[in-house]
Amino acid sequence: MKFYLSALAAxxxxxxxxxxxxxxxxxxxxxxxxxxxxxxxxxxxFGTIRAISDPTGSEQATLTVNPDPAASPVTSxxxxxxxxxxxxxxxxxEAGAFSVSDVVPNSILTITDxxxxxxxxxxxxxxxxxxxxxxxxxxxxxSGTNAGALYTQGTPNLQASADGTVSFNIxxxxxxxxxASSVDYPxxxxxxxxxxxxxx
Numbered sequence: 001m002k003f004y005l006s007a008l009a010a011x012x013x014x015x016x017x018x019x020x021x022x023x024x025x026x027x028x029x030x031x032x033x034x035x036x037x038x039x040x041x042x043x044x045x046f047g048t049i050r051a052i053s054d055p056t057g058s059e060q061a062t063l064t065v066n067p068d069p070a071a072s073p074v075t076s077x078x079x080x081x082x083x084x085x086x087x088x089x090x091x092x093x094e095a096g097a098f099s100v101s102d103v104v105p106n107s108i109l110t111i112t113d114x115x116x117x118x119x120x121x122x123x124x125x126x127x128x129x130x131x132x133x134x135x136x137x138x139x140x141x142x143s144g145t146n147a148g149a150l151y152t153q154g155t156p157n158l159q160a161s162a163d164g165t166v167s168f169n170i171x172x173x174x175x176x177x178x179x180a181s182s183v184d185y186p187x188x189x190x191x192x193x194x195x196x197x198x199x200x
Contacts, residue, residue, distance in 0.1 A: 036109065037102040038198050041167070046174045047073070047093030051185045053130035053176040054084035060175045061085040067095045067140035067171035068150070085176045095140070095169040100198055102164055107200060109158040109166065111151060113137045114194035119174070122189045130177035130185055134192065143167040158198070170196065 046063055054060070064074045075087045100109065119132040139151035144166030145159035151168060160166040 033102065034200070036100050036198050036200070038196075039099045039101070041097035041099055042094070044096035044170055044172060044194075045093040047089060048091035050086075050088040050090060051132075051176060052084075052086045053181055053185060055181055056084070057178045057180045059084040060178060061087040062176075063087045063089070063174045064136070065093050065095055065171045065174075067138050067169035069095065069140075069142075069169065087174070087176065095171045097142070097167065097169050098196070098198075099167040100158075100160065100165060103160045103166070104200070105160060105162050105164045106145065107160050107164075108156055109160065109198050109200060110156045111139055111153075111158060111168070112197035112199070114196055116192060116194050119190045119192040121186060122191055123186070126183070126186070128180075128182040130179065130181040130183075132177065132190055133175045134172050134194075135175070136173040138171045140169045140171070141166070142169055 044065065046065055049063060052061070062075065066073065073089060073092055075089060103109065114134075114137065117133045117135055119134055121129070125131060139158075141147055141149050141151055141158060144161045146157045149157060151158055158166055158168060
């Protein structure tokens with residue numbers, strides 16, 4: 001009988017200690033970042049050129065800036081015999097450059113081409129003055145898993161590295177005006193605003 005009472009007393013003591021448990025409240029948090037961080041390192045520059053447009057707008061001369069830093073810019077005329085339009089390089093330009101950060105490590109990203117095509121004189125386009133158009137966008141991966149490769153639109157290969165970063169260059173082709181014009185290109189700086197999109 002004494003043994004039973006001692007066991008009961010011990011059980012009561014143990015049970016009484018369990019009522020002194022501590023509790024604390026806490027929050028569960030998560031941050032969503034579906035958009036990538038895209039930073040422009042430098043603009044696309046077609047350099048300094050001599051440009052002549054076809055007064056009828058039927059022929060175009062072109063200048064291509066390759067995104068590969070090891071490549072040289074290329075000029076061409078649609079009709080080299082007629083030479084109604086021409087571009088000659090005075091000073092080389094350079095590809096645009098962008099950096100992507102804060103993305104999922106080793107993730108594959110997609111580049112969407114700019115939509116705008118026009119480059120106009122900063123001083124404003126005068127009556128019957130020719131303009132330039134830009135298109136045929138190309139990309140060269142400069143860092144990340146596939147550094148040294150051209151970006152392919154059909155099967156995107158812009159892959160971030162293990163630290164969630166990747167960078168690339170952008171090149172394009174500048175063309176003389178396809179509109180009729182009665183005057184030459186005025187000397188001065190020409191520019192256009194473009195948007196590029198990078199996404200998962």
